[in-house]
Amino acid sequence: MKTEPVILIVEDDEGHAILIRENLIAAGLSNRMEHFRDGQAVLDFFFKSGAMPAHEAGQMYLVLLDIRMPKVDGIEVLRRIKSDPALRKLPVIMLTTTDDTREVDRCHQLGCSVYIQKPVDYEKFAEAIRRLGMFVTLMLVPPLNGD
């Protein structure tokens, strides 16, 4: 069994996804990473039978979730994950440009693990992702139960 979680980057902006991935790699992470372009795609990954790609039982996952996305936004994805008994323990890190305190509160209430604001300043952005990478290596992520 794999011991490192697969990192799911849920991000509608392709540029952001590339920058996040590059900085995670620069921070020394060698985890497998999957990119989803909107909330619906990652919901399908977890909830839709026969979806491609689909989650695997026994695998560990960690979700990096943007908020404002087409179709289904990150808040709704968070709500769906946290209200599912099998997925509830999945660590979800909100990674978004939004810094509205109401939004941050709402994500914490719904049960996100960490809320990080994407800084516009690239040095800070890279630093935030680097620290996130170090944090991820320390996290103990529970594997998903079989379906």
Add this chain to the structure above:
Amino acid sequence: MASPDYTSLTNNELIARLQAMEREQAGFVQELRDVKAALDEHSIVAITDAAGKITYVNDKFCAISHYPREELLGQDHRIINSRHHSKEFFRDLWTTIGNGKVWHGEIKNRAKDGTFYWVETTIFPFLNAAGKPQQYVAIRTDITRRKADELELQRVATELAEKNKELEAILYTVSHDLRSPLVNVQGFGKQLARACEKITAATAAARDGAVPAAALQQPVEETIPQALRFINAGVAKMEMLLSGLLRYSRLGRVALTIGPIDMNALLAGVIAAMKFQLNEAKAEIRVGPLPGCLGDSAQTNQVFANLLDNALKYRDPSRPLRVTIEGRVEHGHAIFRVADNGIGIPREHQPKIFEIFHRLNPEATAGEGLGLTIAQRVLERQHGRIWVESEEGVGSNFQVSLPAS
């Protein structure tokens, strides 16, 4: 002044005194008459006995209540009760005046023709020697207009608060959406700088000016083009957001010319203007007889052009596009239905479609995510509405309502 000793006065003196008193009294009576005339000119006046039975009403009372005097006399004020106030309200009123105190307040009354009017009221109890009220004089001023203005003010304040919230939401969305491309411009700008450093280092390391191609390949073929692609896309995105925002804000300032619109002619115009695209898509458009409506024809034209454009954009490539436009009149509103057999919108995504800059399929089609937001805004300004019913894979059904003409 002590009363004079009348017994010591002569007859002539008594007559002179009496005449003086009569003159004085006539003066008082005239003064009272003048005051009463002035009061009647300004106020609605009623007098009741101790039990509340009406014993006197002035002309203004009759005029505002639409009751002839004979129908009011002998009745109590329940005849004009509007049922707006609670039992406690009137109990408090009666306790106050029953105890010989003056009561002030605002009362909503009902006239004989069923209309309502508001009066600012003062009830003044006339007390007998024992200090018990003998009769009550009620003096009222018509404040119906002021009450209506107060209500209107409240409505406008609520509407403003809603608009403010809407504006706040837009500001929030836009500031977020503007930040996203900035992250890319900054991030990929940094990558350009790194690529430059690499090339500079390779150049410095090169002997006799010959830079090995291998050292340049990655920055020149991969890093730089990718960075430029994201920087340009980011700048284009910001430019689009800003011009969209300007377009949206300008909408609120355009003066509307509201008038009757011949919707059959309007739709014919919209379809004629899009003939080329519709023919390209081999679209079949059916327009039923449409009722007229009241609105700004240029802005309404834009709404329907937008709906047809959406039908074209989100058509299902596996079948020829069919759009049906029908209309009906319901409760004073003309309701138009634009139904297509396109790809449809999943139920869970439907609430998002009117949100500013929101796009369901940003990769599949071009657009800035403003069309429906603008349609909604344009219709709201004309006291209209837009809503959607849609089923994924079957088609979308947009309905627009405007005041009927």
